[in-house]
Amino acid sequence: MKSYLGAALALWASCMTTSIVLAADEIATIATYKGADRQQKLLENARREGGPTLYSSATTADMAVVLPAFEAKYGLKVKFWRGDSEGILQRAVTETRGGHNEFDVIETSGATMEALYREELLQPVVSPVFADISPKGRYPHGAWIASRFQVQSNAYNTAAIRPEEAPKSWADLAAPRWKGKIGVETENAIWLSALAEYMGEEKAIALFRTIGANGVTLRKGHTLLANLVASGETPIGLGLYRYREEQLRGEGAPIAPLDFEPLVVHPIGVGLSRTAPHPAAALLFIDFLLTDAQKIFLGRETRPTNIRVAPEPANAVYIDHAIALDQSTKWKKIFRDVFVSRAR
Numbered sequence: 001m002k003s004y005l006g007a008a009l010a011l012w013a014s015c016m017t018t019s020i021v022l023a024a025d026e027i028a029t030i031a032t033y034k035g036a037d038r039q040q041k042l043l044e045n046a047r048r049e050g051g052p053t054l055y056s057s058a059t060t061a062d063m064a065v066v067l068p069a070f071e072a073k074y075g076l077k078v079k080f081w082r083g084d085s086e087g088i089l090q091r092a093v094t095e096t097r098g099g100h101n102e103f104d105v106i107e108t109s110g111a112t113m114e115a116l117y118r119e120e121l122l123q124p125v126v127s128p129v130f131a132d133i134s135p136k137g138r139y140p141h142g143a144w145i146a147s148r149f150q151v152q153s154n155a156y157n158t159a160a161i162r163p164e165e166a167p168k169s170w171a172d173l174a175a176p177r178w179k180g181k182i183g184v185e186t187e188n189a190i191w192l193s194a195l196a197e198y199m200g201e202e203k204a205i206a207l208f209r210t211i212g213a214n215g216v217t218l219r220k221g222h223t224l225l226a227n228l229v230a231s232g233e234t235p236i237g238l239g240l241y242r243y244r245e246e247q248l249r250g251e252g253a254p255i256a257p258l259d260f261e262p263l264v265v266h267p268i269g270v271g272l273s274r275t276a277p278h279p280a281a282a283l284l285f286i287d288f289l290l291t292d293a294q295k296i297f298l299g300r301e302t303r304p305t306n307i308r309v310a311p312e313p314a315n316a317v318y319i320d321h322a323i324a325l326d327q328s329t330k331w332k333k334i335f336r337d338v339f340v341s342r343a344r
Contacts (some may be wrong), residue, residue, distance in 0.1 A: 004008035024123070024274045031272055031283065032126040045280035051076035052104035052281040055088050057112075058148075058268075060099045062300055066293045072283070073288065085109040089116065092273075096121055101275045104237035104282035107289065111190065113144040113269035118325075122271040125283065129306075136318045137267045137305040144271035147289050149303035151242040151265050151313055152166050152191055154258035155226065160235040163256065167236070170199075170260050174210040182211065183234035185225050186218045190324050193238040194264045198317045205334060212339045221271075230255045239264065244300040250301075263316040267305070 022030075033041070051071070056063065059081055067078045083091065085108045095101045106116060116122050120327075124142035137146025156166050160181075167173050173182060185191075196204035215232060219225045226244040229237040230253035242263070248255050271287055276282050294304035304310045324331075 005261055010142055022279065027123055027276055027279050029275060030279050031123050037153075038128075042280045042284050046074065046278070046284050049278040049281050051078050052100055052276075052278045052285050053079040053081070054105045054107065054285065055081050055083065055092065055103045056105075056107040056108065057083060057085050057088060058107060062297070062302065065296050065300070066289070067294060069296065070285060070288050071293070074281075074284060076284070077242070078285065081297050085112040088112060092116060092121055093119055096273075096275065098256050101273060102277070103273055103279045104276040105270060105272060105285055107147055107270040108268065109150075110144075110267040110319060111325060113271055114321040114325050116271065117141060117143040120262055121274060123274040123276070125272050125286065127283070127287055127290075129287050132306050132308050133290060134305050134307050136265075136312060136313050137269075139322075144269040145290070146267035146305040147293075148268040148297055149265050149272040149313060150268050151263050151303055151316070152222075152239045153242045153245065153257050153263050154231050154236070154238050154260060155240060155245045156236045156258055157232045157234075157254055158252040160232045166256075167217050167258060170207060170211075173236070173238075174207065174214060176214065177214045178236065179237040180217070182214075183218045183225050183228060183237045184216050184339050185219045186340070188239045188339075189328070189331040190266070190319060191264050192338065193324060193327065193331040194317045194319055195262070198262045205338065208338045216339055218340065225249050226255075228271050234248050243303070246301040261315045263313055265303075265313055265316045265318045267319065267321065325330055 051087045063080055063082070067080060071077055088108050090108060092103060092106060095103070106113070113122070122143040127140065130138060133145055137149070139145070167178065192208065199207070218226060219234065222241045223244055225234065225237045226240045226248060228234040229240065230248045232254070236258070237278060245255055245257060270286055272279065272282050272286060290306060294306040296307040297304050298310055303313060
């Protein structure tokens with residue numbers, strides 16, 4: 001094994017000055033290397049490779065801060081393509097099957113990361129920084145790890161609803177007075193499944209069926225939903241992203257949280273391509289995202305996964321995306337029955 005490792009690392013270095021593309025097993029050796037000189041080898045070879053290519057669904061505004069910080073630290077330029085999680089999955093699968101993979105690193109929703117793992121597009125990674133990541137964001141297969149926690153909560157417009165009159169519980173939302181005033185994101189089936197896990201499936205479905213029958217509006221996009229709550233067009237929003245609500249409030253918008261337990265937390269993951277063109281640079285970027293960038297995320301109302309930077313969200317249920325993927329058909333059907341078929 002030692003001789004094979006040495007040969008793989010030697011080949012890795014030689015490839016940086018030629019047009020040779022590393023094979024998947026050679027990338028695997030690099031990605032799981034635990035030697036004390038790991039950081040040194042990554043730096044040396046990343047400078048020969050050039051910067052990594054990143055596919056991410058993070059906001060352009062967030063990456064406009066993260067990427068320059070990485071580039072300033074390592075002198076490596078990141079090629080960044082932004083898409084939604086579905087677009088990233090489709091592009092990555094199409095590229096890989098077509099034999100012309102361009103991406104090194106993917107950072108997007110846990111559901112997409114789990115799907116990419118099942119498609120065998122991701123290479124398990126071993127890194128010393130993983131020890132500082134919340135256990136709720138680490139997975140036995142090691143093919144991806146949580147880089148951010150996306151917290152879903154609820155909010156209301158304080159100009160449309162006085163604080164003393166705002167609903168105080170999930171059950172309050174079923175009152176006739178909220179008819180037509182509640183908005184839900186159209187793709188929130190996983191969110192509903194998490195609430196059902198917390199409340200009990202039968203109880204949750206009955207409650208949300210009553211809320212849905214009372215009249216809700218469906219909106220495509222969590223950011224759009226938060227913006228509509230802030231504008232007052234949709235006085236109450238369920239399952240929107242907490243970070244956007246906090247940003248809007250910081251900008252002076254009349255929006256406030258409805259803190260019904262639990263918060264629903266989605267791990268956003270990062271992973272390495274099994275056929276990464278720039279594996280050393282990619283591994284440096286993954287480590288950076290889980291260390292230095294965590295403080296950047298925290299300053300931008302995004303929840304870090306590094307427990308040295310911030311504690312885990314309390315009163316929360318964490319999505320297990322492996323289970324969610326297995327049960328997606330079931331919960332999409334329930335979500336349609338509860339909300340979509342009754343939407344205004």
